[in-house]
Amino acid sequence: MIVPKNTFFRYKIFFAIVSLNLIFVTTMALFNFYKDSLRLQRAKKQELIALENKVQDTYHYILTRHSELSQKEQFLELMKDRIFEISDVNHVTISIYDFKGNLLASSRHEKEPLETSVLERLEKTKKRVIEESVQEKKGITQYHSYNYLMAENKAIAIFEVSNLGTSSSLFVHFKLLAKQYFLAIIILFILSGYAAWFISKSLTQKIDAISKKLSKTNVEYLDTPIDYSDEDEIKPLVDSYNTMLGKLQEQTHQLAKTEREEAWREMARQVAHEINNPLTPLKLSVQNFQRKYKADDPDNDEKIKNLTQVVVHQIDIIYSIAKSFSDFAKMPISNDTLIDVVKTVKYSVDIFPEHIIEFYSNVDELYYKIDGIYLTRIITNIVKNGIQSIQHNDKKVRVEIKNKPDKFTISIEDNGSGIPEEHLDRVFEHKFTTKSSGMGLGLSMVKKIVEDYHGKIWFETEVDVGTTFYIEFIK
Secondary structure, three states: OOOOHHHHHHHHHHHHHHHHHHHHHHHHHHHHHHHHHHHHHHHHHHHHHHHHHHHHHHHHHHHHHOOOOOOHHHHHHHHHHHHHHHHHHHOEEEEEEOOOOOEEEEOOOOOOOOOHHHHHHHHHHOOOEEEEEEEOOOOEEEEEEEEEEEEOOEEEEEEEEEEOOOOOOHHHHHHHHHHHHHHHHHHHHHHHHHHHHHHHHHHHHHHHHHHHHHHOOOOOOOOOOOOOOOOOOOHHHHHHHHHHHHHHHHHHHHHHHHHHHHHHHHHHHHHHHHHHHHHHHHHHHHHHHHHHOOOOOOOHHHHHHHHHHHHHHHHHHHHHHHHHHHHHHOOOOOOOEEEEHHHHHHHHHOOOOOOOEEEEEOOOOOEEEEOHHHHHHHHHHHHHHHHHOOOOOOOOEEEEEEEOOOEEEEEEEEOOOOOOHHHHHHOOOOOOOOOOOOOOOHHHHHHHHHHHOOOEEEEEEEOOOEEEEEEEEEO
């Protein structure tokens, strides 16, 4: 069976619980088998001792009835004649041996002498000796009791009493127990399977819910901790995550503050540098005019006119720098709402001359969660750059929206001069610009906005043919 990757942990829990239950039940069954086998062995031995005592009583009874038998040999002859009768009545096998282990009489077919080990134990202990043997063909265990046959408190022979090894032996009992435990194991296996599946499913559902929450963790969701009320082993994990979330939120705010301060410091340095560029020629022009000015010079009007033109031009440059800085500083805090992208982009390009702009979309409506002002700035910035890159009079900028199942793309194509190869790697670089005015903040700002929404921006260009910018957002 192929286990799905996302449920592998569930299956591991399930199989672990079922396997442990199966091992436990099997172990208990084996233990009970062993305990029952010992009990049956004791029962068989006790039964055999009782039979032996019964046989002993039978012989004593015969001895009493035949008191005329004064000789040991006469009594043994009588026992030989009655051995089959006593054996059948008591359902046992009886054998009689002399003190050297030689067989004198037996109710079974085999005529084997007494084993030396048994004879030695009898001589040593002077007590009953119980042995067991297994019939290999039938798989039946037989128990043998060896003791002295007494007459007038004297041992006259050794006799053996053994069970007949019928089908009502230990094997049959084991077979019955096996059937009972097999049924119990099957029932417990099914019950444990249902219990294991329920436990594993309930546990992994909690983990899956937490996993989905964790997968959404980013700067946008730092203020949404996991709500978990169960007091179990998962609770400390959730509490740790929520604590980490609070720390991340605090660190994110601190980082954002630091980045803003650094951005403003960098901007201040850049603005100071940019403003210093036009101030230097302005200062030199005024100083030069002051040095060459003469009250009676007939060219004073022309000199003042030239000075005025230089001053106005440099002031225009400073104004352009101030305006770019103002535009950058006016970036609002994002207010993401579900907007119609088609409608917003169309409104953004409507401010440009109608004969330049061409707008297309393969859908009438396309909703996406984004700040409408940010999207407008992205479109207007790239369109304006495209128009400014066109040096001829037949200016065309084509804006197109292509919607796909999992994403959408906005392309902005111009028929301008294209981007030279040496500038390709610096297009989105902060402070980079090829224009005589401006601070190079436009495309770097656009790229940052797009990437903040986990989108992508790239371009394709060909010199003297044009450039196409592509902006892609994942739904």
